[in-house]
Amino acid sequence: MSTTPRGTDRQTAARDHLWGHFTRQSSWEHGVPTIVRGEGHHVWDADGHRLIDGLSGLFVVQLGHGREELAAAAAAQARELAFFPIWSYAHPQAIDLAERLAAHAPGDVNRVFFTTGGGEAVETAWKLAKQYWKLRGRPGKHKVVSRAVAYHGTTQGALSITGLPELKAPFEPLVPGAHKVPNTNAYRAPEHLREDPKAFGRWAADRIAEAIEFEGPETVAAVFLEPVQNAGGCFPPPPGYFERVREICDEHDVLLVSDEVICAFGRIGSIFACEDLGYVPDMITCAKGMTSGYSPIGACLVSDRVFEPFATGTTSFAHGYTFGGHPVSAAVAMANLDLFETEGVVDHVRQNAPVLRRTLERLLDLPIVGDVRGEGFFYGIELVKDTATRETFDDDESERLLRGFLTPALYEAGLYCRADDRGDPVVQLAPPLTCGPAQFDEIEQILRGVLTEAWARL
Ligand SMILES: Cc1ncc(COP(=O)(O)O)c(C=O)c1O
Numbered sequence: 001m002s003t004t005p006r007g008t009d010r011q012t013a014a015r016d017h018l019w020g021h022f023t024r025q026s027s028w029e030h031g032v033p034t035i036v037r038g039e040g041h042h043v044w045d046a047d048g049h050r051l052i053d054g055l056s057g058l059f060v061v062q063l064g065h066g067r068e069e070l071a072a073a074a075a076a077q078a079r080e081l082a083f084f085p086i087w088s089y090a091h092p093q094a095i096d097l098a099e100r101l102a103a104h105a106p107g108d109v110n111r112v113f114f115t116t117g118g119g120e121a122v123e124t125a126w127k128l129a130k131q132y133w134k135l136r137g138r139p140g141k142h143k144v145v146s147r148a149v150a151y152h153g154t155t156q157g158a159l160s161i162t163g164l165p166e167l168k169a170p171f172e173p174l175v176p177g178a179h180k181v182p183n184t185n186a187y188r189a190p191e192h193l194r195e196d197p198k199a200f201g202r203w204a205a206d207r208i209a210e211a212i213e214f215e216g217p218e219t220v221a222a223v224f225l226e227p228v229q230n231a232g233g234c235f236p237p238p239p240g241y242f243e244r245v246r247e248i249c250d251e252h253d254v255l256l257v258s259d260e261v262i263c264a265f266g267r268i269g270s271i272f273a274c275e276d277l278g279y280v281p282d283m284i285t286c287a288k289g290m291t292s293g294y295s296p297i298g299a300c301l302v303s304d305r306v307f308e309p310f311a312t313g314t315t316s317f318a319h320g321y322t323f324g325g326h327p328v329s330a331a332v333a334m335a336n337l338d339l340f341e342t343e344g345v346v347d348h349v350r351q352n353a354p355v356l357r358r359t360l361e362r363l364l365d366l367p368i369v370g371d372v373r374g375e376g377f378f379y380g381i382e383l384v385k386d387t388a389t390r391e392t393f394d395d396d397e398s399e400r401l402l403r404g405f406l407t408p409a410l411y412e413a414g415l416y417c418r419a420d421d422r423g424d425p426v427v428q429l430a431p432p433l434t435c436g437p438a439q440f441d442e443i444e445q446i447l448r449g450v451l452t453e454a455w456a457r458l
Contacts, residue, residue, distance in 0.1 A: 010034065010046070027403075033411065038065025041432055041439050043416060054417035054443050056432050059230070059262040059378075060293035063339055064432040070294040073335035077328045086114065086325045093330035100337060101301060104271040107280035108304040113317070114325030115298040118261030118287035119153025122224065124300040125257045125283045126157045126175075127319055129222040132255070135309035138218065141253075143177035145211045146224040149232040149423045150183060152259055161224050164231060164422050179215060181207040184235045187371040187382060187390065188424070201238030209248045217252040222283075225256070227263040227273035233380025233426030234373050242279035255282040255306065261298070265289030266340065266433045268376035269350050276376070282306055290333045297329035349376055349433050352440075359440040360429070363447060368455040377435070381427040381447070385458075392424045397458075401425060405454055415446040427451075 014032040019025070034046040041064055044050050056062060063070070077093065084091050098112035113128070115121045126144060133141035144161055146152065152161040159168055160178035168174055184204050186197060193200040212220045225245065229235040249256040258281035263273035265286070270276050272284055283306065287298030310317055323329075340346065353376050360379055363369045370384030383401070385391045393401060398421045406419040406427070418428040427447065431439060 040064050040066060041435055049414070051411065051414050051416040052431075052439060052442050052446070054415050054429050054431050056289075056430050057293050058288070059267065059430045060288045062265055062267070062289040062433045063292040063336065063343075063345070064434045067292065067294070067339070069339060070292060070332055070335055073332050074295055074328050077331035081327050084327060085320075085322060087320055091325075091327050091330075093327045093334065094325040097325075097330040097333050100334065101299065105284060105301050106272065106275050109281070109284060109301050110304055111302040111307040113300045113302065113319075114321075114330075115287070115300065116296050116321055116323045116326070116329075117298045118259075118285065119155050119158045120321060120324075121261065121285035121287055121298040121300045122152045122158040122161060122257075122259060123155045124319060125224070125259075125285050126161065126222065128283070128300065128302065128306065128317060129255050129257070131317060132306050132309065133221050135315065138253075140218050141221045143179060143215055143220045144222050144224055145179050145181060145208055145215075145220060145254075147183040147229060148180050149185075150224075150226060150229050150259075151231040151422070152224060153261075167422075177219075179211050181211050183229050183232060184237050184241060185232055185423075186235070186238060187373065197238040198240050201241035202244060204238065205241050205244035205248060208245055209252070212248065212252045212254060217254065220252065220254050222255040222257050223249055224259055226259045226261075227268060227277050228375050228378055230262050230378075230428070231420070232423035233371075233382050233420065233428060234375075234378060235380075236373065236375045237277060242274075242277055246279050249282075257281060257283045257285060260284050260286045261288055262378070262430070263376075265336075266345050266349050266376075267378050267430065269353065270346060271337075271340070273376075290336065291329055292332075292336050294336070295326070295329035295332045296323075297326060297333055343434070345433050348436075352436055353377065355437050356431075356440050359437070359444050362444060363451065366448070366451050366455065368451050368458075374429075377431055377433055379429040381429070383425045383427070383451070383454075398425050401454060401458070405457060406450065409450045409453065410446065413446045413450050415443060415450075417443075 011032055015028055035043050036046050037044045042050055043053050086094050101112050102110040130142045146161045148163040150163045152158045157175045160175040163180045189200045258274045260273050268276045274281055282303045284301040290297050360372045368383050370387050371382040373380055402419040402421050402425055420426050420428055
């Protein structure tokens with residue numbers, strides 16, 4: 001991210017016409033980082049600068065860049081049937097993909113409602129939960145419970161479920177009835193629970209029971225949880241957490257939605273992360289890695305129990321998207337899953353996850369690194385002012401550290417990842433699932449250099 005103006009026509013056009021997502025437009029004044037090509041685990045910008053992709057684009061590019069097989073699947077499908085909706089009609093690609101996803105999903109999660117992305121999948125799950133309870137004769141059950149600092153998307157329902165007040169404030173009032181409970185940040189757990197992960201898990205799960213009881217179980221439709229929470233910097237569930245959450249949901253007749261927009265498709269290990277973590281949800285939302293990013297698609301997977309009242313008579317779910325289950329995206333998703341099988345991607349992640357953990361934990365010798373946490377190929381590195389007291393940075397320091405220094409310095413040093421302060425400051429990492437020890441070392445070395453310099457500048 002050079003700070004010298006690049007002066008090309010495209011730079012000017014970007015500044016004049018392109019609106020960046022979640023971007024301070026002013027940050028583009030001195031150059032718009034423009035990525036033009038990807039190959040394997042690396043991407044190149046318009047100046048020929050090469051970066052290792054430490055975030056799989058945005059938790060998306062599971063199988064790496066430049067995969068001919070996925071590009072060919074898209075081209076072949078566009079030639080055969082570029083588009084047809086799944087409103088009243090079907091096409092083979094949506095049928096085959098629905099069947100395949102159902103086969104991967106646990107328990108009786110067998111029905112697939114396609115969307116074009118993750119936020120739409122979350123929106124779909126909430127609407128579906130509301131209608132489900134109406135059809136079951138319990139119209140008062142419409143509220144949802146989710147966790148502090150969790151991100152679930154930007155549509156008004158998904159944004160209500162999101163636990164980041166500063167993202168929501170410009171758009172309030174949002175959809176009412178979305179309640180928040182503590183997340184599973186073990187590093188910031190109440191002090192008396194820090195040494196006892198099981199007790200912390202029980203405590204955190206019981207906060208969900210408490211919220212349902214405060215609101216009244218007759219008013220609560222669903223609980224939305226990520227298997228491993230991303231925002232805040234990768235919070236894996238403590239032992240026993242999901243077992244207890246499942247019990248609580250069953251006890252109170254509340255649906256459990258596993259928001260796997262990041263965690264599905266091998267990020268934690270299995271195709272669906274609830275499998276890795278040993279629970280069976282009522283719905284799974286997913287997107288991102290389904291096609292490794294070669295074409296957009298998302299889905300809300302639903303259990304037989306939730307589908308049942310929609311199965312007969314004149315009832316329908318009056319909800320859908322023109323591009324939901326797009327034939328090109330569905331064909332690419334099938335090709336992506338073929339590669340998962342032929343290349344043994346799930347086994348590769350399981351075998352290499354401990355190596356990634358060990359490699360990143362080497363950074364704990366740096367005075368700025370407070371915590372290294374995650375699962376599978378999904379990590380957060382929390383930065384602190386004092387590792388003994390776990391003191392974090394104030395807003396000004398965080399602004400100078402993350403935006404002012406880390407983001408451009410990591411880019412210059414050749415690592416694309418994310419320095420995030422939606423919560424305490426963290427560096428987020430989620431490399432392509434085809435990476436191995438050589439790429440982990442490359443990432444660690446770059447981080448080591450840049451974080452050492454960051455500490456020296458404090
Ligand atoms: C857990 C989770 N849910 C939902 C979303 C929203 O997905 P999308 O950006 O595809 O709408 C995201 C995006 O990062 C996410 O991480």
